[in-house]
Amino acid sequence: MGYLKIDATEDSPEVLLDADLSIFQIMGNSTPEDVNQVYKPIIDWLETDGSHLDHCQCKLFFRYLSSSSHHMVFNMLRKLNSMHNRGRKLTIEWAYENIDDDMLRLGLDFSSILEIPFEFSPRN
Structure with missing residues (x-):
């Protein structure tokens, strides 16, 4: 099966996806000029x-999301939510810096809209 790895840059997150190993991980800043370049492959x-x-357990840790990235992340979460609703055992681990109330609030907003279970994980 397919494996997708995208290295982090100053304005885009690291992406590591592997269906065989049940890995879904996106970490870093997300402020790319062209969000489709980052999120369309995902x-x-x-x-x-x-x-x-x-x-x-889909692990997401964003240090910052631009408004256009916010929209794409929500679209990605909707796809995961749809898979969850079709019987896949998926959860979202929403990690955030422990002093970043905005990122926590964003995760809480997403979790209130979607049915997929969220776990919140503060990081130092």
């Missing part, structure tokens, strides 16, 4: 290889 992966995820 959404495409979810529609193809990600459909084979039977169980996974």
Whole structure:
């Protein structure tokens, strides 16, 4: 199955996705000029290889999200939510810096809209 790795840059997160190993991890800043360049491969992966995820704790740790990234992350979470609603055992680990109330609030907002279980994990 497919494996997707995108190295982090100053304005885009590190992405590591592997359906065989049940890995779904996105970490870093997300302020790219072209959000499609970062998030389209992730959404495409979810529609193809990600459909084979039977169980996974999807780990997300954003230090900062631009408004356009915010929209794309929500679209990605909606795809995961749809998979969850079709019986996949998926959860979201929403990590945030322990002093970043805005990022915690964003995760709480997402969790109130979606049915997929969220776990919140403060980091130092």
